[in-house]
Amino acid sequence: MSCLNQWSNGAMCGLCGLMGEQQDWTDSLRTDLPRRRERxxxxxxxxxxxxxxxxxxxxxxxxxxxxQTPTGKHSIANGLDQLWNEIQQLTGQKIDVLDPRLLSHLEAL
Known part of the structure; x- marks a missing residue:
């Protein structure tokens, strides 16, 4: 029985929260790479x-x-949705996908 089943409010212990893997829509359903290499x-x-x-x-x-930021601030995120939220919390700014600086950087990819 998992911690989630034991708590009626949907909370879970820190261990399950740390170890629990969140499935993300960007995860490949089929890939030729092993899971670790894909990550x-x-x-x-x-x-x-x-x-x-x-x-x-x-x-x-x-x-x-x-x-991690260059100044040493850091945070842990589980999944890409939480990653973007944590980035906003750490930097105080949202990553704007239409930012010309970011777009020119990505075009070089």
Missing amino acids: LRKIRLLNYITAPYRLSITDFQGVNYLI
Whole structure:
């Protein structure tokens, strides 16, 4: 029985929250790469996207993302939706996908 089943309010313990892997719509249903390599490929792309914002994203425990700023602020996110929210919390700005600076950076990809 999982922690989620034990708590009527839908809360879970920190261990399940840390270890629980969230399925994301961007996850490949079928890939030729092993799951770990696919995850590292995704993190490499995320680092490229967030480079103009001077952020570093690394794998944390194989299921979460560790986001760090150059000043040492950091946060852990589970899934891409939470990742973008945590980036906004850390930097005080939202990543604007129509920002000309970001678009020109991505065109070089």
